[in-house]
Amino acid sequence: MxxxxxxxxxxxxxxxxxxxxxxxxxxxxxxxxxxxxxxxxxxxxxxxxxxxxxxxxxxxxxxxxxxxxxxxxxxxxxxxxxxxxxxxxxxxxxxxxxxxxxxRYQGFEVADDGQIIVDLGTFDPDPTQELYAMLVDERPKFILKPKK
CATH class of the missing domain: 1.10.1660.10 (Multidrug-efflux Transporter Regulator; Chain: A; Domain 2)
Structure with a gap:
């Protein structure tokens, strides 16, 4: 981040x-x-x-x-x-x-390939997960990752 x-x-x-x-x-x-x-x-x-x-x-x-x-x-x-x-x-x-x-915005990180990944914080239905968003072909894509 x-x-x-x-x-x-x-x-x-x-x-x-x-x-x-x-x-x-x-x-x-x-x-x-x-x-x-x-x-x-x-x-x-x-x-x-x-x-x-x-x-x-x-x-x-x-x-x-x-x-x-x-x-x-x-x-x-x-x-x-x-x-x-x-x-x-x-x-x-x-x-x-x-x-x-x-x-919801917590920050962003730049992946190795230059992709910007936006941190949207804890995923409310499951507080053990974090919600991230990125653009893929100009469309938003959401990703859940285990909380660090």
Whole structure:
């Protein structure tokens, strides 16, 4: 395994370390900072540091995606409330996949042949086994190995 890379990826993606400020979010989405603050007041977007009053707002990748998607829907005629609800519903499958992958991700190793093998941790139905995944012909293949 490559534990350094494992913890780096988990920290960046799972802990919400990829962040941007309100000005960058405004530029990326075409939504004014004033409008973004209104969306925040309504509870549609939430800055990562909302519990730190007086500090500049910073947004996670999840909120960037949500704000961009809401902006696109508003341009097609949705109301703000309907756009937020639609985006939340559309993001549910992606959030599930995100948690399945990043909550399970333990790291990876590179096999002698260069194949990347992803460690997905203990196999829940049988805690004596570890679950691994790899791509074979661009398709995922899962492997169980006895726990070390």
């Amino acid at each position: 490559n534990p350094g890379m494992s913890s780096d990826l988990r920290e960046i993606f799972h802990r919400g370390q990829l962040t941007i400020g309100i000005s960058e979010l405004s530029r990326m989405t075409g939504v004014s900072p004033r409008q973004l603050r209104y969306w925040q007041k309504k509870g549609y977007i939430i800055p990562k540091n909302e519990d730190e009053p007086g500090r500049a707002r910073i947004y996670t990748l999840k909120m960037v995606i949500k704000a961009a998607a809401m902006s696109n829907l508003l341009q097609t005629g949705y109301t703000l409330k309907a756009a937020a609800a639609q985006v939340d519903e559309r993001m549910r499958p992606a959030q599930t996949m995100y948690h399945v992958l990043f909550d």
